[in-house]
Amino acid sequence: MGIGGISIWQLLIIFAIVILLFGTKKLSGLGSDLGGAxxxxxxxxxxxxxxxxxxxxxxxx
Structure with a gap:
């Protein structure tokens, strides 16, 4: 079991979908904005x- 009953494979699939939807450039910008905050x-x-x-x-x- 992973986090809250979600397996590691389910987390990887969710992560892949998020990358496909938003793209890596937007996610890196979001990460740097969050770090600055x-x-x-x-x-x-x-x-x-x-x-x-x-x-x-x-x-x-």
Missing amino acids: IRGFKKAMKDSQEELENTEGKNDN
């Missing part, structure tokens, strides 16, 4: 955490 989210979380730490440090004085 994740990087942006991580940066925003890091900046927010640093801002929170700086605010807490000022309140201790």
Whole structure:
């Protein structure tokens, strides 16, 4: 069994159909857009955490 009761062969068939429908160029563009969004989210979380730490440090004085 694979993920959620789906076998590996079923996953490969679904993947092949998706590639046929959208093409590899569109999927690679989607992947790079998703990667950029994740990087942006991580940066925003890091900046927010640093801002929170700086605010807490000022309140201790």
